[in-house]
Amino acid sequence: MSSATAAAPTGSSNTALAAKPKDPSSSTAAATTSSDTYGSHPVRVLPNLQAATANQVHPALLLGLFALRFPALVADPVSAMSNSLPVVVAIQVAHAVLCLPAAGSSAARHSRKLRPGEKKKGGASISEAGEPNVAVTIIVALVISTAAAFALHALLILFGAPFLAYVPQTFLCAAHLSALGFFPLLYTRGVSGEAWLEILSARAPLDEVFGGLVGVTAGAWLGAVPIPLDWDREWQKWPVTILAGIYMGYALGKLVGGTLAFGKRFV
Numbered sequence: 001m002s003s004a005t006a007a008a009p010t011g012s013s014n015t016a017l018a019a020k021p022k023d024p025s026s027s028t029a030a031a032t033t034s035s036d037t038y039g040s041h042p043v044r045v046l047p048n049l050q051a052a053t054a055n056q057v058h059p060a061l062l063l064g065l066f067a068l069r070f071p072a073l074v075a076d077p078v079s080a081m082s083n084s085l086p087v088v089v090a091i092q093v094a095h096a097v098l099c100l101p102a103a104g105s106s107a108a109r110h111s112r113k114l115r116p117g118e119k120k121k122g123g124a125s126i127s128e129a130g131e132p133n134v135a136v137t138i139i140v141a142l143v144i145s146t147a148a149a150f151a152l153h154a155l156l157i158l159f160g161a162p163f164l165a166y167v168p169q170t171f172l173c174a175a176h177l178s179a180l181g182f183f184p185l186l187y188t189r190g191v192s193g194e195a196w197l198e199i200l201s202a203r204a205p206l207d208e209v210f211g212g213l214v215g216v217t218a219g220a221w222l223g224a225v226p227i228p229l230d231w232d233r234e235w236q237k238w239p240v241t242i243l244a245g246i247y248m249g250y251a252l253g254k255l256v257g258g259t260l261a262f263g264k265r266f267v
Contacts, residue, residue, distance in 0.1 A: 042207035042263045043100065043188045046107060051099040055208075058095045059251040062088065062180075066247045073243065074235045081172035081243070089179050093138055096187045100209065103190030104132045141186035148182045149175040160224070166238050173239040173246070180250045181216040184209045202266045211257015212250050219249020 045055050065087060066073075073080040101107035152174035157163055161170045188209050189195045198204040199213070206214070223245020227236055235241065 042205040043108065043209050045099050045208065045258070046101060054095060054098040058091070058099070059254055061091060063247060063251055065091075066244070070244075073240055074237075077237070077240060077243075078168045078172065081169070081176060085172065085175055085179065088176060089142070089183075092179055092183050093142075096138070096141075096184055097134060100184060100188050102132050102134050102137045103186075103188055103192075106131065108188065137187060137190075140191070141183050144186050144191070145178045145183040146175075149178040152177055156220075162238065169239050173243055176243060177216050177220060177246050180246060181213040185213060205263050205265050206257040206261040207263070208254045208258035211253040211255075211261065213253070214257065215249035215251070215253020216246045217249070218253070219245035219247070221245070222249070 045051050065084065069080050069084050072083075096102075149171065153171045156170055156174055185199060189199070195204070199210060204210050220242050223239075223242035226241045227238060229236070
């Protein structure tokens with residue numbers, strides 16, 4: 001009797017320990033930490049009236065500048081592209097500062113919507129994290145965008161651009177493409193290898209920033225179509241139509257990525 005009585009509590013305690021459920025919040029937090037990378041969610045425009053207004057004006061300003069400079073572009077592509085490039089870069093920098101969260105900022109972390117059943121992290125833990133220096137982020141993004149222009153120049157040659165002729169035209173076209181398509185991504189996504197692997201493999205979710213890159217790529221491709229056609233028009237010379245496709249593609253990709261296709265993926 002005494003041995004049976006003594007065994008009973010031991011067995012019941014073992015059963016209770018075995019039946020004790022795990023803390024679901026800890027497993028959810030671990031899964032979220034391991035699977036939620038910066039490049040895995042779309043970037044949202046900053047939630048304030050100033051950002052919303054500037055974001056609406058931004059594509060109209062770029063297209064208006066291009067339309068205004070189009071006659072000069074046809075007459076002298078090198079001069080027109082070199083003179084307008086600093087203005088385009090200034091517009092892109094101003095838009096990034098006013099409308100987009102810098103890579104690693106609390107605004108970028110807050111841009112992700114919570115998953116079903118996921119609890120919002122405490123404000124103290126986020127506020128304690130250091131905010132990135134916006135000026136440094138801009139400088140790094142500009143430097144890498146400039147380096148990317150050289151790579152894009154080589155890529156344009158691989159896709160049929162003249163190899164030795166029109167070198168200034170090709171490089172300036174690549175520089176405009178980089179300023180529009182790559183600078184905003186570098187500002188918002190940083191230099192995270194995982195984020196850029198998603199972008200370059202077309203697995204990143206669409207938003208205004210990634211949509212802009214898709215737009216300039218498709219626009220440059222389609223812009224090359226009129227060049228070999230036998231229309232004998234002055235605006236068919238290299239790379240006028242490609243640059244037109246880049247600007248129109250950027251505006252369209254930015255619009256579609258921020259609205260209809262927001263958060264969707266190609267694969």
